[in-house]
Amino acid sequence: MRVLTRYGLFVIITLASALAVAACGHAPTSTTSLGGNPAADGFVPGLGEIMSLQQMRHTKLWLAGQAGNWKLAEYEVEELGEGFDDVVKLHPTHKDSPVDPKDAIPRMISVPLEDCRHAIETQNAAVFAAAYDALTTACNNCHEATNFGFNRVQRPTSNPYPNQVFEPARR
Numbered sequence: 012m013r014v015l016t017r018y019g020l021f022v023i024i025t026l027a028s029a030l031a032v033a034a035c036g037h038a039p040t041s042t043t044s045l046g047g048n049p050a051a052d053g054f055v056p057g058l059g060e061i062m063s064l065q066q067m068r069h070t071k072l073w074l075a076g077q078a079g080n081w082k083l084a085e086y087e088v089e090e091l092g093e094g095f096d097d098v099v100k101l102h103p104t105h106k107d108s109p110v111d112p113k114d115a116i117p118r119m120i121s122v123p124l125e126d127c128r129h130a131i132e133t134q135n136a137a138v139f140a141a142a143y144d145a146l147t148t149a150c151n152n153c154h155e156a157t158n159f160g161f162n163r164v165q166r167p168t169s170n171p172y173p174n175q176v177f178e179p180a181r182r
């Protein structure tokens with residue numbers, strides 16, 4: 012009886028770990044800059060998912076610029092660039108959009124993004140704000156071009172990230 016119970020326990024533990032391994036095998040991960048485990052291929056984030064990350068970065072870019080945290084602003088511009096690279100790679104075309112994201116991104120976003128980078132280098136709030144507004148306009152122009160014109164973005168009106176410090180670290 013005692014031996015049987017032990018055997019039963021062994022079977023349960025073995026089954027449980029087999030199930031856990033199987034569950035991990037289906038974890039949604041990717042090899043893109045969205046991060047993830049390269050061993051588990053196959054998950055492709057939707058364009059809407061990538062755009063939600065772009066929305067976050069676009070918000071943080073503004074908050075960083077307002078706080079004069081130019082290092083963080085630079086980081087967010089890089090992240091936005093990587094996000095758009097993901098769009099070109101993973102969603103070269105989109106639904107019945109008359110304009111392909113793979114063409115629209117280099118044509119509409121690359122220059123405003125580069126201008127933001129230069130504006131950040133000047134560390135001048137007014138220059139930065141102008142470049143940021145031009146980027147935001149480019150976002151909206153692409154939404155128009157891809158039949159998502161109802162989806163408009165703007166300068167953030169408040170800070171939704173209470174647990175992140177936007178001010179530069181004092182040394």
Ligand code: HEC
Nearest residue numbers: 058059062063065066069112115120150153154157159164
């Ligand atoms: C290729 C052109 C293109 C560019 C450039 C672009 N977008 Fe989008 N965006 C789209 C499309 C297409 C969708 C709709 C995706 C879908 O079908 O879910 C979208 C959706 C969105 C959404 C809605 C996400 C949601 O699920 O609520 C947000 C927010 C957004 N974009 C923000 C931005 C921001 C911010 C920028 C600029 C930094 C930007 N987009 C640049 C094409 C673009």
